Amino acid sequence: MNRLRPLFITIALLFFAGWLGFVAYSYLQLGRLAPQVESDGSLPPLQSGSAIRGAKVYAAEGCMTCHSQQVRQTSVTPSDIDRNWGKRPSVARDYLRDQVAFLGTSRIGPDLSNVGVRFTDPIWYYRHLYEPTAVVPGSNMPAYRYLFKMQKIQGQPSEEAIVLTGPHAPKEGYEVVPTEEAKDLVAYLLSRKQDYTLPEVPPVPEK
Amino acid sequence: MRHESSLSQVQAATNFSEPAPLHATTRAEIDASLRFPVLLFFRTALFWLLLGSILCTITSLKLVVPCFLDGINFLSYGRLLPVALDALLYGWAIPAGLGISLWLIARLCGRSLRCTKILVAATLFWNIGVFLGSLGILCGYGTSVPWLEYPNWASIPLFIAFLLMGVWVVLLFLARQPRSIYITQWYLLLGLCAFPWLYATSNMLLTWGSVQASAQGPIIAWYSANIFGLFLIPLALGIIYYLIPKITGAAIYSYYLAVLGFFSLLLLAGWSGMTLFLGGPIPVWMVSASVVATMLMMIPVAAVILNYAKMIQGQAAALKESPALRFIAFGIIAYFVATLLNLAYAIPTWNGILHFTHYSNGVVLLTLLGFVSMVLFAGMYYIAPRLFGFSWLCACSIRCHFWFAVVGLSLMVTSMTLGGLIEGLALDDAAITFVNVLSFAAPWRWLNVIAWMLLLLSYVSFVRLFGKMLFRATHPDQKASACSFNPLASVS
Numbered sequence: 039m040n041r042l043r044p045l046f047i048t049i050a051l052l053f054f055a056g057w058l059g060f061v062a063y064s065y066l067q068l069g070r071l072a073p074q075v076e077s078d079g080s081l082p083p084l085q086s087g088s089a090i091r092g093a094k095v096y097a098a099e100g101c102m103t104c105h106s107q108q109v110r111q112t113s114v115t116p117s118d119i120d121r122n123w124g125k126r127p128s129v130a131r132d133y134l135r136d137q138v139a140f141l142g143t144s145r146i147g148p149d150l151s152n153v154g155v156r157f158t159d160p161i162w163y164y165r166h167l168y169e170p171t172a173v174v175p176g177s178n179m180p181a182y183r184y185l186f187k188m189q190k191i192q193g194q195p196s197e198e199a200i201v202l203t204g205p206h207a208p209k210e211g212y213e214v215v216p217t218e219e220a221k222d223l224v225a226y227l228l229s230r231k232q233d234y235t236l237p238e239v240p241p242v243p244e245k
Numbered sequence: 246m247r248h249e250s251s252l253s254q255v256q257a258a259t260n261f262s263e264p265a266p267l268h269a270t271t272r273a274e275i276d277a278s279l280r281f282p283v284l285l286f287f288r289t290a291l292f293w294l295l296l297g298s299i300l301c302t303i304t305s306l307k308l309v310v311p312c313f314l315d316g317i318n319f320l321s322y323g324r325l326l327p328v329a330l331d332a333l334l335y336g337w338a339i340p341a342g343l344g345i346s347l348w349l350i351a352r353l354c355g356r357s358l359r360c361t362k363i364l365v366a367a368t369l370f371w372n373i374g375v376f377l378g379s380l381g382i383l384c385g386y387g388t389s390v391p392w393l394e395y396p397n398w399a400s401i402p403l404f405i406a407f408l409l410m411g412v413w414v415v416l417l418f419l420a421r422q423p424r425s426i427y428i429t430q431w432y433l434l435l436g437l438c439a440f441p442w443l444y445a446t447s448n449m450l451l452t453w454g455s456v457q458a459s460a461q462g463p464i465i466a467w468y469s470a471n472i473f474g475l476f477l478i479p480l481a482l483g484i485i486y487y488l489i490p491k492i493t494g495a496a497i498y499s500y501y502l503a504v505l506g507f508f509s510l511l512l513l514a515g516w517s518g519m520t521l522f523l524g525g526p527i528p529v530w531m532v533s534a535s536v537v538a539t540m541l542m543m544i545p546v547a548a549v550i551l552n553y554a555k556m557i558q559g560q561a562a563a564l565k566e567s568p569a570l571r572f573i574a575f576g577i578i579a580y581f582v583a584t585l586l587n588l589a590y591a592i593p594t595w596n597g598i599l600h601f602t603h604y605s606n607g608v609v610l611l612t613l614l615g616f617v618s619m620v621l622f623a624g625m626y627y628i629a630p631r632l633f634g635f636s637w638l639c640a641c642s643i644r645c646h647f648w649f650a651v652v653g654l655s656l657m658v659t660s661m662t663l664g665g666l667i668e669g670l671a672l673d674d675a676a677i678t679f680v681n682v683l684s685f686a687a688p689w690r691w692l693n694v695i696a697w698m699l700l701l702l703s704y705v706s707f708v709r710l711f712g713k714m715l716f717r718a719t720h721p722d723q724k725a726s727a728c729s730f731n732p733l734a735s736v737s
Binding site: 068110130132137142146170 | 307308309311312315316317318321322323324326327382385386387388389390391394426435439442446447450451454456457458459460461462463464465466467471475508511512514515516518519521522523524525526527528531534593594596597598600601602603605606672673674675679680683684
């Protein structure tokens with residue numbers, strides 16, 4: 039066994055080299071990044087409680103399997119910015135306020151890192167989640183009707199009821215209202231904005 | 246392997262195919278002690294394989310027909326896909342790999358197993374962990390961290406169960422009778438020691454939330470690369486190093502090449518993986534290091550493949566005779582192709598196009614199903630008859646298993662990489678709207694559905710055959726039903 043010890047130590051060192059480089063470094067350096075303090079608050083901006091709960095819905099529904107949340111460097115590809123998915127590449131500090139960084143590895147749907155900039159109306163999100171093809175013809179996103187309640191209208195129609203058309207619209211005398219989960223999810227999506235400037239990433243000049 | 250050995254010892258070592266041939270009674274003793282636990286590993290693994298591939302077929306169909314099983318929360322695409330992939334990794338590949346490792350280590354160390362009750366309990370514990378984790382995702386407690394989607398509480402039983410299972414391999418190794426160490430043992434020990442560290446540190450940092458989100462990217466990429474590079478791939482390589490010499494009778498072609506392959510893999514695997522977030526919000530030096538490591542990966546891959554190829558060379562008869570060797574041959578080819586595809590993916594300008602398409606998932610599935618799983622099947626084909634005490638019952642089921650897998654996997658890789666390339670080119674052109682990009686990708690996604698159906702057929706025929714073997718083992722007096730389904734009889 040004694041003759042094997044140096045060999046085992048070599049193997050362990052080789053194994054831990056990669057771990058130290060990537061995992062320990064990330065923990066010690068990227069894990070200690072601090073918000074950028076400005077005169078009118080800190081960047082990235084703080085998130086509402088509803089948006090923080092919404093991130094849990096985003097995780098539970100596995101939105102990440104189809105949607106990324108990162109705008110790539112222009113040196114790799116300019117297409118992310120050309121597609122209007124962001125004004126500048128994403129950097130590590132953009133994720134500072136999140137519990138989990140949903141960077142994503144596939145784009146079966148569009149990137150969402152700046153979806154809150156592109157669409158600002160909550161009703162748009164509700165209608166899209168309820169029946170995607172009614173809002174974006176040709177979309178292959180599944181419907182999230184289970185995040186909504188269909189209920190009988192009693193007296194006055196609810197203020198939260200969503201105006202819908204199409205095959206899944208409610209019948210006469212019924213209305214569709216979002217559940218708490220849907221409201222949180224939409225609050226989270228609305229908070230997806232990397233529209234501020236950080237010193238480490240200069241804005242990309244407009245073409 | 247022992248660099249301090251004198252030259253004569255190394256020379257002697259090059260001529261064995263196993264440290265010292267075991268006595269027949271020792272072999273029988275080892276097999277008897279391992280019969281129940283190893284078969285239990287295989288049985289549970291096959292259950293999850295079948296479940297995982299059924300769910301993968303459903304999700305691949307949902308991708309092209311979004312209204313299929315629509316509007317039911319636990320059947321939504323975003324919940325089913327992680328359940329399916331995790332079932333293939335944690336349910337199938339890891340227990341099957343452990344079962345095979347246990348047997349190989351016992352044989353190579355010349356020791357039989359005692360106190361198997363703890364091992365059996367650990368296996369059940371592991372499967373409960375996988376079951377609870379899957380249930381957790383379906384009920385909406387998934388974490389959405391790639392390959393660590395199980396709710397964080399499910400990682401505790403999985404981790405403890407793995408330690409309880411893995412410790413047997415280490416104990417067997419420490420008590421080994423022939424003192425020399427064969428290359429297989431090195432690979433298996435590396436994989437089995439790497440997994441607890443990989444799994445524990447990544448889970449602690451990611452799902453238990455002790456690191457802030459800005460630092461999660463590199464850790465995610467590190468785990469999803471190394472769960473293959475430092476765990477499943479070493480297991481598969483070790484299994485191949487055992488099986489080829491056993492089946493063909495050929496000695497290892499070059500022991501020095503084997504040493505080179507082992508150490509260069511160990512050095513490079515840990516540094517690859519960051520190409521997953523090339524251009525993304527992680528430090529650029531990490532990406533550069535990974536690009537270099539991925540390119541250099543050709544060294545370990547070339548070293549092992551050269552070794553294997555020289556051992557298989559001129560063994561046409563054995564290839565025809567032995568299903569295990571055929572599965573290994575396909576696995577080696579898949580490993581080579583996956584390495585090349587990974588290399589192309591690491592070139593930054595190409596990555597700009599291929600990233601976020603089906604390409605990268607295609608390479609992962611090729612590694613998991615084309616390389617690792619095919620080698621695991623080979624191991625099962627070799628080991629199971631020795632545990633059952635009789636040979637495989639039906640040659641045509643084996644042929645179905647092999648050829649459906651070959652056609653299905655080839656179709657899957659073609660559809661995902663070529664389709665991914667076309668999808669990527671469309672995505673790269675901002676003049677093409679996103680909905681139009683979908684129409685470029687759709688035909689390839691249909692091909693992928695067909696590929697999954699073929700794979701499912703392949704796995705069903707193996708599970709059916711394995712079930713027959715189990716039935717025969719428990720009912721020795723009854724004659725097993727003759728095989729009637731034989732569509733590929735003419736294909737050998």
